[in-house]
Amino acid sequence: GNSVTQMEGPVTLSEEAFLTINCTYTATGYPSLFWYVQYPGEGLQLLLKATKADDKGSNKGFEATYRKETTSFHLEKGSVQVSDSAVYFCALSGGSGYSTLTFGKGTMLLVSP
């Protein structure tokens, strides 16, 4: 079946530091890949997505590239802000299951001023 593995957190950074959150996946077929962000006490928001190999999703300074050869979708941002502190979830759909999303366990990011 499908699975998503994320790096465990929390990831602690200073403001303006470079961010990478690793995500690797296992799926049959050609899944679509997503990053969601969850701010404290809120629901999940779709941050970015990529639907095929070599696609780059981007939003709000965050980027992730769909790497089929390494089955990865790492999230990056060149300069984080305190307001980026949140939990980030990597997810996939398609592959062997189109009705549901498969989520990683989430990575907490803490950015200090």
Next chain:
Amino acid sequence: SQTIHQWPATLVQPVGSPLSLECTVEGTSNPNLYWYRQAAGRGLQLLFYSVGIGQISSEVPQNLSASRPQDRQFILSSKKLLLSDSGFYLCAWRRDRPYEQYFGPGTRLTVT
């Protein structure tokens, strides 16, 4: 544009009491709908999903149930709450390809 609502936003209930959480979606028709639970400090657990009125798939056997009485309404229920039912409950709807889901604001349930 599409909007998803959940209520109540917070709920404190005693053990053994019933539960009803409601989710409604606006601006789309015949969406796939989902209920998730998020325990404190944990990831997302898919509880139920529905592809149409009256069609419910259960992912985790437990004392919760779900119903879909109308196209854009999804209800999560329990006859008798357990302490372990405490958590943050999220409803979501799914867009067609590439199948991303959009989440509601959530309901924080505390069972005492």
